[in-house]
Amino acid sequence: MTLVDELATAAAKGNTADVEYLLQEGAQVNGVNCFGRTALQVMMMGSTPVAKVLLKYGADPNVADTSTGTTPLHDAARTGFVDTVRLLVEYLADPQARDNTNCRPIDLARANGHEDVVAFLESL
């Protein structure tokens, strides 16, 4: 496993301490793992602390999935983690981004019944 693979895995597992350590060790925050994804794209969406560390280190919040056009904000909105949604927006994730099915994050939040996320994204 490369350092970036490890970073992506730690992010996906919601392991904040490991994410921070790997970044300090020089793992590229916007590097892609062996599946072609960045750590922010694969992170555990409910782990706002992991999101925070990655974003502080300069993770690009607007990388879309190569197959589906999904951004991290789409995923956080679909799964309903409002704290992560707020944080991504604070770090300039684009709320108007559209995935390959032409959905915006707010559309996914609505479809999945996450009223708090819908309300927040509407307020922007």
Added chain:
Amino acid sequence: MAHATSIQYEPVAEIGGGAYGTVYKARDTESGQFVALKSVRVQTDQNGLPISTVREVALLRRLEQFDHPNVVRLMDVCATQRSDQETKVTLVFEHVDQDLKTYLERAPAPGLSPGRIKDLMRQLLCGLTFLHSNRVMHRDLKPENILVTSQGQVKLADFGLARIYSCHMALTPVVVTLWYRPPEVLLQSSYATPVDIWSTGCIFAEMFRRKPLFCGESEVDQLGKIFEVIGLPPEDEWPTDVTLSRKNFPPLMPRPIADFVSEITEQGAQLLLNMLTFDPLKRISALNALEHPYFQDEETLTQTKS
């Protein structure tokens, strides 16, 4: 069993590497959602998959039909033939983007409210009651395997595969945490569904403490840490089929559980002790735990109404 996993499910990150195979977070390109892919390599002969594997998969599928709210959905099962002797069986589970470990870490000080803990415990025990009533034991319950949705719904992951896996264990030794293991497993005695109740007790305590209850570094150390809290069990409760003797441990008396888990109510403490009972036969069952007075007070009643 269908095939062609690779097209519909695209792995995006590795999230677990057990003794038997790897677990991936993947994207279902049809729905756009994340899934968890778990694959096991099984040896095949001219008759195809071994009967034990077919049975296990059938059991998981049968469980799935109940659509239980507190276990992760099994969405798909795929088999891909690798060679004449080997087939890869991939189980596709619903992916939940938060585990209990993260959920506990995220809770602002001073931690989860008593009502929230009770609600999580009730859901956890409902999931376990369901598994146990179908004669499935989890065997590896820990905060990382207990998932919590953004709506606070608990879903158990990583269950029911124990038997598939144990038939096909590779030789790679894996480091597994001992902290949630019951005495009978640490002593390598025989075990059954009460193992999960012990683990649940450890997790119950951890919800209050926000750190694990017993952090042993080896099997013997783990047992020592357990006896420091529950006391050394009486001679007649020590299993007879084990090599480790009771004499290896100092004759400790049980200590009040409130010394280790402050803020727990009287009834909570009582339930916790019923779960952290040395003798698996005397340990409370998941079903009886749900009927414990801890779950019967007013706080609970208002919670279920809302």
